[in-house]
Every structure is written in C-alpha cells, then in structure tokens.
Amino acid sequence: MKIHGQAYRTIWLAQDGWRVCVIDQTRLPFRFETVTLSSSEAAAEAIRSMVVRGAPLIGATAAYGLALAMRADASDAALEAALSLLGATRPTAVNLHWALGRMRRVLTPLEPGRRAEMAYSDAALICDEDVALCRAIGEHGLGLIRAIAAERPAGKTINILTHCNAGWLATVDWGTALAPIYLAHDAGIPVHVWVDETRPRNQGAALTAYELGAHGVPHTVIADNAGGHLMQHGEVDMVIVGTDRTTATGDVANKIGTYLKALAAHDNGVPFYVALPSTTIDWSMSDGLRQIPIEERAAREVTHLAGLGEDGEVHSFRVVAPGSPAANPAFDVTPARLVTGLITERGVAPASAEGLARLFPEQARGAAA
C-alpha cells in the first residue's frame, strides 16, 4: 500500500540485509515512524507492545524474530529458547504458532550453520505468501460485494461495517477484511465503510480510518455501540471483519465487540462475513468458546485513552473514575451459526466443519488423522 506516495509493506529487511523494519503502529495515525528490530527480544517486545499487531503480521514478525535469533546463535538451545520467547508474546492469534511451527519444522533438521540463511528465506516466503493469500481473499470478497451491488439500484453506495483493523497494517499487505473493499473501490463500485472505533485501543479509529483515508475510500468512524442502530435503519449492507483464530468448525475469535456486531447483524438480516487466510484456521480446535485462549490485557488500556492534544503532541488521558477497577478481555468468540460465510484464499466457505473441509481437504484430513 502507498503512504505519502511510497509503496510499503508492513515488514521488510533493512538495507544491511539482516535487521528487520516495521511500522510503529502505536504511533499511528498521528506519526508515521518505522522501528528497526535487531534481535529476537526486540521482535518479541514489538509483538507484545503492539508496535506490530494483527494476526498475519504477528506471524510474519515472529518468523523474522526467529531469523534474528538464528543469526545470533543457531544452536538447538537457542532455537528452542527463541521459539518459546516468541511463542509467549500474544495468546490468541494462531498465526503466531503457525509461523513458528513451520519454521521449527524447517530449521530443526538443519545443521546450525545453515539455519540463519534458511530462517531468513522462510520468513521472506511467509511474507510473500501472506500478500498472495490476502490478494486472493480480496478477489473472493469482491465477488460478494459485486453480488450485493447487483441487487441494489445502479450506482447505490454499498455500506460495509468493519470492526478493529484487518487491513494492510494487520497483514503484510492488502489486509483480509479490507482487501475486498480496496478492490471494490478500485473497480469503481461505490463503497462506504462504517469504521467501529474499537475500544479500548481504537484500532478502527486510528488504523482502519488511516488506511482507508490514505487509499481514498469513503468511510465514517462510529462509536462501537452505533452499529446495531445503523443496521436497524438499513444503513449497513454487509459486515466484514477479520479473525485471530478460527476453529475447524467455523467459530471465530476476533477483537472484543465482534460478537455483538454478529448478533446485531443476525437480528437484522445483515450478512456477516469473516475474511481470513487459512493460516488463521486452528485445525486442532472444534469449540471456539471453550478452547480459544482469550488475551487479557492491561487495565490501563481501558482506564486511559491516547490522543492528539491541542499542542500537537500525543497525550494519554484518564477516562475512568480514579479507583475503579477495569477488565480488558481483548477478543471474543463469534459462534459459527452467526457467520454468513468465511472469505478465504480459496473461496467463500460456509462457517462449518464441512464448509472448511471442502475448501481445505488436505488440512482437514491432516487434523483428523
């Protein structure tokens, strides 16, 4: 995607060919700054502190984090230590474990002397593959937007609601939920996006709005609780969100508040789609509510807000009564029965074990074995 006319991915190698550059997402939308990571510890901290975030980008950063570790020390002990350091950063996004598991299988059988080179090349491959997967998700989602547009009077704007940020900032490029929207906009279909602000960290207001604005996609930021009202009044044609982990049966974990949007969509007959690369499917799980680990983050994310002050500087403000405790579950699970369809790189699947197995027979068979 282009920022100030320059094409960016969210993660890339520095000029020196070994350090890893990322966009500091904690500084957006007010400052576009990059951070250079030179150790696996720095990569782990970037994931933990949400300098990088979004399931696919977490996986890609962990892969490069492992490459940085192997460059420093490629012994078996160092490999295991880096795998556990990076694997413990955030619990919900399964792409983290997917990327680390893939790298473990590639690196473990190798002589230590060959591990760093192979780790860098597999991390680069994971990034390139993610771009291709997201682009394919965009094409399949575009088909859904086209179908809805065909049912509406010619030229009528299609209103799409999204939650959190599942755009290019959450992936290596394109995004998942936003990829179909970018392609629809580029194809001349009039789209408008309702952007949930997404408390407590405001990924919608800060990141999705930033992305859509940079690409010229018409959008409006709304308070998280406005979506149901808009659906009741026919102002939402479809919902598209991303996911951090989807079970083999189609239950979907995504940013806290997604479930409430799915309930409102169901009550109002609004199609509710979830966009995901197959790297986000956890084939070992069949009951999202019971099995998906939900990250609990710091209370301060609820008690305080960050924003641009009149002085042009970013400040943190307390918004909760002093002394009141706060809880901060970062994700929730939307049961498959509330999901109209899963937009994957291989097409749109019903949110069910059968639907996913039809599109990904090899993974479904492997998980059952």
Ligand SMILES: CSC[C@@H](O)[C@@H](O)C(=O)COP(=O)(O)O
């Ligand atoms: C394509 S990203 C899908 C999800 O990772 C996204 O919707 C989301 O919930 C991100 O949460 P975050 O806590 O910002 O990492």
